Amino acid sequence: MSVANKLERDIIPNENGVSITTECVVNSYNEWDLLEEVVVGRIEGASNPPRHIGLLGCIPEDLYNLLLFAGGYRIPRRWAIEPAQKELDEFIHILESEGVKVRRPSITDYHRKFSTPNWSSRGFCGACPRDCFLVIGNEIIEAPMSWRSRYFERHAYYSLFKEYFEQGAKWTSAPKPPLLDSLYDKKYTIPKKEEPIRYVINESEVVFDAADFVRCGRDIFVTKSNVTNDAGINWVRRHLGEQFQVHIIETKSKQPMHIDTTFVPLGPGKVMINPKYIDVDRLPSILKSWDVLVAPEPAIITGGYLNGNASLCSTWLSMNVLLLDEERVICEKSQEPTIRALKDWGFKPIPCNFMSYNIFGGAFHCATLDIRRRGTLQSYF
DSSP, X not given: OOGGGSOOEEEEEOTTXXXXXXXXXXXXXXXXXXEEEEEEOBOTTOBOOOOOHHHHTTSOHHHHHHHHHHTTSBOOIIIIIHHHHHHHHHXXXXXXXXXXXXXXXXXXXXXXXXXXXXXXXXXXXXSOHHHHEEXXXXXXXXXXXXXXXXXXXXXXXXXXXXXHHHTTOEEEEOOOOOOOGGGBOTTOOOOOTTSOOOOSBOSSSOOOOGGGEXXXXXXXXXXXXXXXXXXXXXXXXXXXXXXXXEEEOOOOOSSOOOGGGTEEEEETTEEEEOTTTOOGGGSOGGGGGSEEEEOOOOOOOOOSGGGGTTOOSOGGGGGOOEESSSSEEEEETTOHHHHHHXXXXXXXXXXXXXXXXGGGTOOTTTTEEEEEEEOOOOOOO
């Protein structure tokens, strides 16, 4: 049988040295097949990332300026970590009650200083495994990320991925970039409304965040961004080979970072798009046969840690949902416009409070990494 009509299988020795055929525990080709196992991030040991020009292309300018004073310091436990941890526990409870096996990375102290031969930094956090890793079939691909503060973030997942590797998973790391000063535009400023987009990184190194990619079987969609350059996109395209097609989604965002608040596949033939960032007429022609669902304006929620000024993310995190299958979808409880839209589109929303988690860089899609979905490699176009 071909890969297209079965789960990935591997032959591994059992404890007696006898070779047995087993289904690989890692198996995920899209964003909507039945979710059976997932990695959920952690916020213990979180630290504010040190201020560096590479961040300015991705976060609000007010927060970037705040990092001049707060960068490199631990994120306050009482005001930030404890409320977010309470929501994270609720999210994990929902996943497990819906039949999903939840795995976790190791607890890590991201405040510790580290260095390479060329620079030194402190870390950030382990809240968003989706940023760091791309799962295609039975392969886990480690992304060569452009934020220096996230250079060693992958180490928190090493023991877990070693376990998956021993059970038959492929485990690949893209070339580790040196992240030299020459990669970044030191004179970068956020483009004004009337200005064309420009990027804080150039093409001198191969860099990408895995969260700039979404999977639809044999077709992968990606946005070029301030953490993903053309060299990174080309590396993924060549690595995956002719079995997959990689399509670029153009964005009108002035600070593009991660596709999952811009272009969100919801199932075969359905994609939710951000009307602020996407020109429907400029979507790849392959999507003409799909239903393009326009996301409603997000509800603006105030309050919380520093009244929301500490959030790294767009208000369009309302789109950052996690599909458990082609009907069930976990979404932000306070985003009533999104919940209504999902119901109108035929989905079964599962509301969950997660606003306090946003300051760590994401919502439900960002905070997870699909390990196993009950599906096979197919073309949906």
